[in-house]
Amino acid sequence: MSINKSEIDANDSKFEQTRKVREYLKKLIENGGSDLHVKSNGIIRARINGAIIPFSGSILLYDEAMALAKELLRGRFLEFVENKEIDFVYQFDERNRFRVNVFFQTDGPSFVFRVIPMKIPTIDEMKYPEIVRTLTKETRGLILVTGATGSGKSTTLAAMVHEINITDKKHIITIEDPIEFVHKDRGCLINQRSLGQDTLSFTRALRAALREDPDIILVGEMRDRETIELALHAADTGHLVFSTLHTIDAKETINRIVAIFPNEEQNRVRLSLASVLRGVISQRLIPTIDNKRVAAMEILVKTPTIEKLILENRDYEIREAIEKGRDHYKSQSFDQHILDIYNSGVITKERAKEYATSAADLELRISGLNNAKPADNLNKPENSANKKVLFEDNDVFDLK
Numbered sequence: 001m002s003i004n005k006s007e008i009d010a011n012d013s014k015f016e017q018t019r020k021v022r023e024y025l026k027k028l029i030e031n032g033g034s035d036l037h038v039k040s041n042g043i044i045r046a047r048i049n050g051a052i053i054p055f056s057g058s059i060l061l062y063d064e065a066m067a068l069a070k071e072l073l074r075g076r077f078l079e080f081v082e083n084k085e086i087d088f089v090y091q092f093d094e095r096n097r098f099r100v101n102v103f104f105q106t107d108g109p110s111f112v113f114r115v116i117p118m119k120i121p122t123i124d125e126m127k128y129p130e131i132v133r134t135l136t137k138e139t140r141g142l143i144l145v146t147g148a149t150g151s152g153k154s155t156t157l158a159a160m161v162h163e164i165n166i167t168d169k170k171h172i173i174t175i176e177d178p179i180e181f182v183h184k185d186r187g188c189l190i191n192q193r194s195l196g197q198d199t200l201s202f203t204r205a206l207r208a209a210l211r212e213d214p215d216i217i218l219v220g221e222m223r224d225r226e227t228i229e230l231a232l233h234a235a236d237t238g239h240l241v242f243s244t245l246h247t248i249d250a251k252e253t254i255n256r257i258v259a260i261f262p263n264e265e266q267n268r269v270r271l272s273l274a275s276v277l278r279g280v281i282s283q284r285l286i287p288t289i290d291n292k293r294v295a296a297m298e299i300l301v302k303t304p305t306i307e308k309l310i311l312e313n314r315d316y317e318i319r320e321a322i323e324k325g326r327d328h329y330k331s332q333s334f335d336q337h338i339l340d341i342y343n344s345g346v347i348t349k350e351r352a353k354e355y356a357t358s359a360a361d362l363e364l365r366i367s368g369l370n371n372a373k374p375a376d377n378l379n380k381p382e383n384s385a386n387k388k389v390l391f392e393d394n395d396v397f398d399l400k
Contacts, residue, residue: 017068024055025092025113032292034115034150036098040065040108047150049291062108069102069109087196089116089178099180114150116180120162121155128159129337131299131330132281136163139215141278141302142235144222146247151283152295153244154180157218160242164188170215175205177220195220206230210237219243225260232269235276249334249357250280250300251318254310274310278302284334286355288346296338296355298322301331319357333357339365 021038028036028046035047036055044056060068070077072090080086085103090113092098098113123133135143143160145153158181164170165186172188177195184190191212199205202219203226209217210233222228222243235241247253254273261269280300285293298319300306305321308314325331334357342352349366356362 015071017064018071021068021111021113022092025096025098027055028113028115029092029096036111036113038065038068038111038113039105040110042107042110049287049293050150050285065109065111068111072100072111073102087178089180094118099178117155120181120183121159123159123163126155126159126295128156128295129297129299129330129332131279131301131332132156132160132297133163134330135279135281135301136160136167138240138278140235140238140240140276142231142241142243142273142276143279143281144243144245144253144277145281145283146245146249146253147283148246148248151285153283156281156283156295157242157244158183161190161216161218164216165190171213172216172218173209173212173214174218175199175202175209175220176218177202202227203230206234210234210239214239216240216242221245222257228257228260232272232276236272240278247282249282249298249319250322251315253280253282253300254315254318270310270313274307277306277310282334284355286338286341286347286351288351289348294341294346296334296341297332298334298337298357299330299332301325301329303329303331335362335365338362342366 024036024038024044024046031046031048033046033048037045037047037052038060040060040062043054043059045052046055069080073080073086073088076086076088080102085101087099087101090098090100095118097116097118099116100114101112103110145156147153161172161174161183164172165183165188168187170188172190174190174192175195176192178197179192179194183192193199193205195202199208202221202223206217206219206227207230217234217239219227219231219241220243222231222245231241231243245253245256247256257273258266258269279302282298284296286296288294300318300322303321303325305325306318309317309321319333322331323333323336326336338352338356339362341347342349352366353359353362
Protein backbone atom coordinates (compact mmCIF):
# COMPACT_ATOMS: atom_id res chain seq x y z
CA MET A 1 0.00 0.00 0.00
CA SER A 2 1.17 3.57 -0.63
CA ILE A 3 2.29 5.75 2.29
CA ASN A 4 2.30 9.52 2.09
CA LYS A 5 5.10 11.67 3.55
CA SER A 6 3.04 12.91 6.48
CA GLU A 7 2.61 9.35 7.70
CA ILE A 8 6.36 8.76 7.67
CA ASP A 9 7.13 11.73 9.89
CA ALA A 10 7.48 10.19 13.34
CA ASN A 11 6.95 13.13 15.68
CA ASP A 12 7.12 12.92 19.45
CA SER A 13 4.52 10.44 20.63
CA LYS A 14 2.68 10.00 23.90
CA PHE A 15 2.84 6.23 23.41
CA GLU A 16 -0.90 5.90 23.96
CA GLN A 17 -1.23 2.94 21.59
CA THR A 18 1.72 1.14 23.16
CA ARG A 19 0.11 1.46 26.58
CA LYS A 20 -3.09 -0.09 25.24
CA VAL A 21 -1.26 -2.99 23.59
CA ARG A 22 0.75 -3.63 26.76
CA GLU A 23 -2.53 -4.37 28.57
CA TYR A 24 -3.32 -7.04 25.99
CA LEU A 25 0.22 -8.43 26.21
CA LYS A 26 -0.22 -8.69 29.97
CA LYS A 27 -3.51 -10.53 29.44
CA LEU A 28 -1.78 -12.87 26.98
CA ILE A 29 0.93 -13.70 29.53
CA GLU A 30 -1.62 -14.29 32.31
CA ASN A 31 -3.52 -16.76 30.14
CA GLY A 32 -0.43 -18.63 28.95
CA GLY A 33 -0.90 -17.58 25.33
CA SER A 34 1.77 -17.71 22.65
CA ASP A 35 0.88 -14.90 20.21
CA LEU A 36 -0.95 -11.57 20.13
CA HIS A 37 -2.35 -10.45 16.75
CA VAL A 38 -2.94 -6.72 16.32
CA LYS A 39 -4.49 -5.86 12.95
CA SER A 40 -5.31 -2.48 11.46
CA ASN A 41 -9.11 -2.19 11.04
CA GLY A 42 -9.59 -5.38 13.03
CA ILE A 43 -10.05 -6.52 16.60
CA ILE A 44 -7.14 -7.75 18.69
CA ARG A 45 -6.87 -11.54 18.90
CA ALA A 46 -4.64 -14.00 20.74
CA ARG A 47 -3.51 -17.58 20.30
CA ILE A 48 -4.27 -19.59 23.43
CA ASN A 49 -3.40 -23.30 23.39
CA GLY A 50 -3.30 -23.24 19.61
CA ALA A 51 -6.66 -21.47 19.04
CA ILE A 52 -7.08 -17.88 17.77
CA ILE A 53 -9.62 -16.12 20.02
CA PRO A 54 -10.88 -12.51 20.32
CA PHE A 55 -9.16 -10.38 22.93
CA SER A 56 -10.95 -7.08 22.32
CA GLY A 57 -14.35 -5.92 21.15
CA SER A 58 -13.22 -2.68 19.51
CA ILE A 59 -11.62 -2.09 16.11
CA LEU A 60 -8.04 -0.81 15.90
CA LEU A 61 -8.25 2.06 13.41
CA TYR A 62 -5.70 2.64 10.66
CA ASP A 63 -4.32 5.81 12.27
CA GLU A 64 -3.96 4.00 15.60
CA ALA A 65 -2.08 1.16 13.94
CA MET A 66 0.28 3.60 12.21
CA ALA A 67 0.86 5.38 15.51
CA LEU A 68 1.65 2.06 17.20
CA ALA A 69 4.18 1.22 14.47
CA LYS A 70 5.91 4.58 14.99
CA GLU A 71 5.94 4.16 18.77
CA LEU A 72 7.44 0.68 18.65
CA LEU A 73 9.88 1.17 15.80
CA ARG A 74 10.99 4.77 16.37
CA GLY A 75 14.18 5.16 14.32
CA ARG A 76 13.43 2.01 12.29
CA PHE A 77 10.00 3.20 11.14
CA LEU A 78 11.29 4.42 7.77
CA GLU A 79 12.97 1.04 7.25
CA PHE A 80 9.60 -0.61 7.86
CA VAL A 81 7.88 1.66 5.33
CA GLU A 82 10.52 0.92 2.71
CA ASN A 83 10.71 -2.86 3.24
CA LYS A 84 7.00 -3.41 4.07
CA GLU A 85 7.85 -5.77 6.96
CA ILE A 86 10.28 -5.83 9.86
CA ASP A 87 11.28 -8.08 12.79
CA PHE A 88 12.48 -6.98 16.21
CA VAL A 89 12.39 -7.97 19.88
CA TYR A 90 10.19 -6.08 22.37
CA GLN A 91 11.19 -6.17 26.03
CA PHE A 92 7.95 -6.14 28.03
CA ASP A 93 9.50 -6.39 31.50
CA GLU A 94 12.33 -8.21 33.28
CA ARG A 95 10.62 -11.57 32.83
CA ASN A 96 8.94 -11.31 29.42
CA ARG A 97 10.13 -10.59 25.89
CA PHE A 98 8.35 -10.80 22.55
CA ARG A 99 9.52 -11.43 19.01
CA VAL A 100 7.56 -8.96 16.90
CA ASN A 101 6.85 -8.99 13.18
CA VAL A 102 5.19 -5.89 11.72
CA PHE A 103 3.93 -6.01 8.16
CA PHE A 104 1.62 -4.15 5.80
CA GLN A 105 -1.60 -5.79 4.67
CA THR A 106 -4.57 -4.45 2.72
CA ASP A 107 -6.00 -2.42 5.62
CA GLY A 108 -2.72 -1.12 7.02
CA PRO A 109 -0.09 -2.36 9.50
CA SER A 110 -0.49 -5.63 11.37
CA PHE A 111 1.57 -6.85 14.32
CA VAL A 112 2.28 -10.34 15.64
CA PHE A 113 3.83 -10.54 19.12
CA ARG A 114 5.31 -14.00 19.87
CA VAL A 115 6.17 -14.82 23.50
CA ILE A 116 9.87 -15.54 24.07
CA PRO A 117 10.48 -17.32 27.37
CA MET A 118 13.30 -15.67 29.30
CA LYS A 119 14.37 -18.93 30.90
CA ILE A 120 16.09 -21.28 28.51
CA PRO A 121 14.39 -24.69 28.73
CA THR A 122 16.38 -27.83 29.35
CA ILE A 123 15.97 -31.18 27.65
CA ASP A 124 14.92 -32.71 30.97
CA GLU A 125 12.33 -30.00 31.72
CA MET A 126 10.80 -30.40 28.25
CA LYS A 127 10.79 -34.22 28.69
CA TYR A 128 12.24 -34.72 25.23
CA PRO A 129 13.22 -38.25 24.18
CA GLU A 130 16.79 -39.07 25.27
CA ILE A 131 17.91 -39.29 21.63
CA VAL A 132 17.59 -35.48 21.45
CA ARG A 133 20.37 -35.22 24.06
CA THR A 134 22.39 -37.84 22.18
CA LEU A 135 22.27 -35.74 19.01
CA THR A 136 23.91 -32.83 20.86
CA LYS A 137 26.99 -35.03 21.28
CA GLU A 138 27.61 -35.08 17.51
CA THR A 139 30.83 -33.30 16.53
CA ARG A 140 30.06 -32.63 12.87
CA GLY A 141 27.23 -32.86 10.36
CA LEU A 142 23.75 -31.40 9.95
CA ILE A 143 20.88 -31.58 12.45
CA LEU A 144 17.50 -30.15 11.44
CA VAL A 145 14.48 -29.24 13.56
CA THR A 146 11.31 -28.95 11.49
CA GLY A 147 7.62 -28.26 11.85
CA ALA A 148 4.92 -25.68 11.26
CA THR A 149 5.18 -22.13 12.57
CA GLY A 150 4.62 -22.19 16.31
CA SER A 151 5.45 -25.88 16.72
CA GLY A 152 8.31 -25.22 19.15
CA LYS A 153 11.34 -25.42 16.85
CA SER A 154 13.14 -22.50 18.54
CA THR A 155 12.51 -23.98 21.98
CA THR A 156 14.01 -27.32 20.97
CA LEU A 157 17.07 -25.70 19.43
CA ALA A 158 17.55 -23.53 22.52
CA ALA A 159 17.41 -26.59 24.76
CA MET A 160 19.96 -28.40 22.59
CA VAL A 161 22.36 -25.43 22.53
CA HIS A 162 21.96 -25.08 26.31
CA GLU A 163 22.84 -28.77 26.73
CA ILE A 164 26.05 -28.27 24.75
CA ASN A 165 26.80 -25.07 26.68
CA ILE A 166 26.74 -26.82 30.05
CA THR A 167 28.45 -30.06 29.02
CA ASP A 168 31.14 -29.08 26.51
CA LYS A 169 33.72 -26.44 25.61
CA LYS A 170 32.99 -25.25 22.09
CA HIS A 171 32.63 -22.04 20.07
CA ILE A 172 29.00 -21.63 19.00
CA ILE A 173 27.83 -19.02 16.47
CA THR A 174 24.10 -18.47 16.01
CA ILE A 175 22.50 -16.53 13.16
CA GLU A 176 18.89 -15.69 14.01
CA ASP A 177 15.98 -13.53 12.85
CA PRO A 178 15.69 -12.17 15.50
CA ILE A 179 17.50 -13.59 18.54
CA GLU A 180 14.93 -15.24 20.79
CA PHE A 181 16.68 -17.14 23.59
CA VAL A 182 19.77 -15.34 24.89
CA HIS A 183 22.54 -17.76 25.88
CA LYS A 184 25.20 -16.78 28.41
CA ASP A 185 28.71 -18.21 28.08
CA ARG A 186 29.00 -21.26 30.33
CA GLY A 187 31.37 -23.97 29.19
CA CYS A 188 31.07 -22.63 25.64
CA LEU A 189 31.83 -19.32 23.95
CA ILE A 190 28.60 -18.24 22.24
CA ASN A 191 28.27 -15.43 19.70
CA GLN A 192 24.68 -14.64 18.70
CA ARG A 193 24.02 -12.53 15.60
CA SER A 194 20.66 -11.02 14.71
CA LEU A 195 19.59 -10.53 11.10
CA GLY A 196 19.30 -6.83 10.27
CA GLN A 197 21.08 -5.68 13.42
CA ASP A 198 24.32 -7.69 13.33
CA THR A 199 24.34 -9.04 9.77
CA LEU A 200 22.58 -8.34 6.49
CA SER A 201 21.62 -11.91 5.56
CA PHE A 202 21.85 -15.55 6.60
CA THR A 203 24.14 -16.30 3.67
CA ARG A 204 26.59 -13.47 4.44
CA ALA A 205 26.72 -14.42 8.12
CA LEU A 206 27.09 -18.13 7.36
CA ARG A 207 29.88 -17.50 4.88
CA ALA A 208 31.64 -15.27 7.43
CA ALA A 209 31.11 -17.82 10.22
CA LEU A 210 33.33 -20.30 8.41
CA ARG A 211 36.23 -17.84 8.99
CA GLU A 212 35.40 -17.27 12.66
CA ASP A 213 36.73 -20.55 14.12
CA PRO A 214 33.35 -22.09 15.02
CA ASP A 215 32.73 -25.62 16.23
CA ILE A 216 28.95 -25.26 15.96
CA ILE A 217 26.85 -22.99 13.74
CA LEU A 218 23.13 -22.47 14.25
CA VAL A 219 21.29 -21.02 11.26
CA GLY A 220 17.82 -19.84 12.31
CA GLU A 221 16.22 -20.96 9.05
CA MET A 222 17.39 -22.42 5.74
CA ARG A 223 15.30 -20.13 3.56
CA ASP A 224 16.91 -20.41 0.14
CA ARG A 225 19.20 -22.49 -2.03
CA GLU A 226 22.34 -20.51 -1.24
CA THR A 227 21.85 -20.86 2.53
CA ILE A 228 21.22 -24.60 2.18
CA GLU A 229 24.32 -24.98 -0.01
CA LEU A 230 26.47 -23.16 2.55
CA ALA A 231 25.00 -25.16 5.44
CA LEU A 232 25.79 -28.43 3.65
CA HIS A 233 29.31 -27.17 2.94
CA ALA A 234 29.84 -26.14 6.57
CA ALA A 235 28.64 -29.54 7.78
CA ASP A 236 30.93 -31.26 5.26
CA THR A 237 34.02 -29.32 6.40
CA GLY A 238 33.97 -30.49 10.02
CA HIS A 239 31.36 -28.28 11.68
CA LEU A 240 28.16 -29.21 13.47
CA VAL A 241 25.30 -27.24 11.92
CA PHE A 242 21.83 -26.80 13.38
CA SER A 243 18.97 -25.28 11.40
CA THR A 244 15.20 -25.34 10.83
CA LEU A 245 12.79 -25.92 7.98
CA HIS A 246 9.02 -25.53 7.72
CA THR A 247 8.38 -29.16 6.78
CA ILE A 248 5.88 -31.60 8.28
CA ASP A 249 8.08 -34.67 8.78
CA ALA A 250 11.49 -36.19 8.12
CA LYS A 251 10.63 -37.52 4.67
CA GLU A 252 9.29 -34.16 3.51
CA THR A 253 12.43 -32.48 4.89
CA ILE A 254 14.63 -34.52 2.58
CA ASN A 255 12.31 -33.80 -0.35
CA ARG A 256 12.30 -30.05 0.33
CA ILE A 257 16.08 -29.73 0.49
CA VAL A 258 16.63 -31.69 -2.71
CA ALA A 259 13.75 -30.09 -4.64
CA ILE A 260 15.02 -26.55 -4.12
CA PHE A 261 17.93 -27.33 -6.48
CA PRO A 262 17.69 -27.70 -10.29
CA ASN A 263 17.21 -31.24 -11.59
CA GLU A 264 20.77 -31.50 -12.86
CA GLU A 265 22.13 -30.78 -9.35
CA GLN A 266 19.82 -32.99 -7.31
CA ASN A 267 21.97 -36.13 -7.41
CA ARG A 268 24.92 -34.11 -6.10
CA VAL A 269 22.77 -32.67 -3.31
CA ARG A 270 21.49 -36.12 -2.37
CA LEU A 271 25.06 -37.36 -2.13
CA SER A 272 26.02 -34.43 0.10
CA LEU A 273 22.90 -34.67 2.27
CA ALA A 274 23.25 -38.43 2.73
CA SER A 275 26.81 -37.87 3.88
CA VAL A 276 26.36 -34.97 6.34
CA LEU A 277 22.86 -35.47 7.77
CA ARG A 278 22.95 -36.65 11.39
CA GLY A 279 19.34 -36.22 12.43
CA VAL A 280 15.94 -34.64 11.79
CA ILE A 281 13.57 -33.73 14.61
CA SER A 282 10.07 -32.93 13.35
CA GLN A 283 7.48 -31.56 15.77
CA ARG A 284 3.72 -31.24 16.20
CA LEU A 285 2.17 -29.58 19.25
CA ILE A 286 -0.88 -31.51 20.46
CA PRO A 287 -3.48 -30.06 22.89
CA THR A 288 -3.50 -32.03 26.12
CA ILE A 289 -6.33 -33.09 28.40
CA ASP A 290 -5.46 -30.26 30.84
CA ASN A 291 -5.59 -27.59 28.10
CA LYS A 292 -1.85 -27.34 27.56
CA ARG A 293 0.20 -28.62 24.63
CA VAL A 294 2.75 -31.40 24.31
CA ALA A 295 5.34 -31.87 21.56
CA ALA A 296 5.05 -35.05 19.51
CA MET A 297 8.36 -35.72 17.76
CA GLU A 298 9.36 -37.74 14.74
CA ILE A 299 13.09 -38.31 15.01
CA LEU A 300 15.23 -39.53 12.13
CA VAL A 301 18.67 -40.78 13.14
CA LYS A 302 21.35 -41.29 10.50
CA THR A 303 21.84 -45.00 9.81
CA PRO A 304 23.32 -46.93 6.87
CA THR A 305 19.75 -47.70 5.76
CA ILE A 306 18.66 -44.04 5.91
CA GLU A 307 21.78 -42.98 4.01
CA LYS A 308 21.05 -45.54 1.30
CA LEU A 309 17.40 -44.45 0.99
CA ILE A 310 18.43 -40.81 0.55
CA LEU A 311 21.06 -41.70 -2.04
CA GLU A 312 18.68 -43.88 -4.03
CA ASN A 313 15.75 -41.42 -3.96
CA ARG A 314 13.60 -43.81 -1.92
CA ASP A 315 12.35 -41.15 0.45
CA TYR A 316 8.91 -42.81 0.64
CA GLU A 317 10.53 -45.65 2.62
CA ILE A 318 12.07 -43.37 5.23
CA ARG A 319 9.18 -43.47 7.69
CA GLU A 320 9.19 -47.27 7.75
CA ALA A 321 12.97 -47.27 8.29
CA ILE A 322 12.57 -44.82 11.18
CA GLU A 323 10.05 -47.12 12.87
CA LYS A 324 12.18 -50.22 12.40
CA GLY A 325 15.20 -48.44 13.89
CA ARG A 326 13.49 -47.50 17.15
CA ASP A 327 14.88 -50.25 19.35
CA HIS A 328 18.47 -50.05 18.10
CA TYR A 329 18.90 -46.39 17.05
CA LYS A 330 16.19 -44.75 19.22
CA SER A 331 14.55 -43.19 16.17
CA GLN A 332 10.76 -42.84 16.19
CA SER A 333 7.91 -41.92 13.88
CA PHE A 334 5.17 -39.49 14.81
CA ASP A 335 2.68 -42.31 15.25
CA GLN A 336 5.00 -44.20 17.58
CA HIS A 337 5.54 -41.16 19.79
CA ILE A 338 1.88 -40.11 19.69
CA LEU A 339 0.94 -43.61 20.84
CA ASP A 340 3.39 -43.23 23.76
CA ILE A 341 1.85 -39.88 24.69
CA TYR A 342 -1.67 -41.29 24.46
CA ASN A 343 -0.75 -44.32 26.58
CA SER A 344 0.64 -41.99 29.25
CA GLY A 345 -2.81 -40.39 29.59
CA VAL A 346 -1.74 -36.91 28.44
CA ILE A 347 -3.95 -36.64 25.32
CA THR A 348 -7.32 -38.04 24.26
CA LYS A 349 -7.73 -40.73 21.65
CA GLU A 350 -9.43 -38.21 19.35
CA ARG A 351 -6.48 -35.82 19.57
CA ALA A 352 -4.04 -38.67 18.99
CA LYS A 353 -5.80 -39.69 15.79
CA GLU A 354 -6.19 -36.07 14.65
CA TYR A 355 -2.45 -35.38 14.77
CA ALA A 356 -1.26 -38.82 13.67
CA THR A 357 0.33 -39.30 10.26
CA SER A 358 -2.11 -42.15 9.69
CA ALA A 359 -5.19 -42.18 11.93
CA ALA A 360 -6.16 -45.66 10.71
CA ASP A 361 -2.74 -47.08 11.51
CA LEU A 362 -2.76 -45.44 14.94
CA GLU A 363 -6.19 -46.93 15.63
CA LEU A 364 -4.70 -50.38 14.98
CA ARG A 365 -1.78 -49.65 17.30
CA ILE A 366 -4.13 -48.47 20.05
CA SER A 367 -6.12 -51.68 19.61
CA GLY A 368 -2.94 -53.66 20.14
CA LEU A 369 -2.58 -54.90 16.57
CA ASN A 370 1.09 -53.95 16.45
CA ASN A 371 1.90 -56.38 13.68
CA ALA A 372 -0.65 -54.91 11.31
CA LYS A 373 0.76 -53.27 8.21
CA PRO A 374 0.69 -49.46 8.28
CA ALA A 375 -2.47 -48.18 6.66
CA ASP A 376 -0.96 -45.31 4.71
CA ASN A 377 0.93 -47.30 2.04
CA LEU A 378 4.46 -46.64 3.20
CA ASN A 379 5.83 -48.45 0.18
CA LYS A 380 4.34 -45.97 -2.27
CA PRO A 381 4.99 -42.24 -2.77
CA GLU A 382 2.23 -40.15 -1.25
CA ASN A 383 -0.06 -38.01 -3.35
CA SER A 384 0.51 -34.47 -2.11
CA ALA A 385 -3.11 -33.61 -2.92
CA ASN A 386 -4.23 -36.06 -0.23
CA LYS A 387 -1.97 -34.80 2.56
CA LYS A 388 -3.76 -34.05 5.80
CA VAL A 389 -3.75 -30.46 7.06
CA LEU A 390 -2.22 -30.40 10.54
CA PHE A 391 -1.94 -28.02 13.48
CA GLU A 392 -5.60 -26.95 13.49
CA ASP A 393 -7.34 -26.45 16.84
CA ASN A 394 -10.80 -24.94 17.06
CA ASP A 395 -11.44 -25.39 20.76
CA VAL A 396 -12.40 -22.30 22.78
CA PHE A 397 -10.69 -21.81 26.11
CA ASP A 398 -11.97 -19.75 29.05
CA LEU A 399 -9.75 -16.79 29.91
CA LYS A 400 -8.79 -15.67 33.35
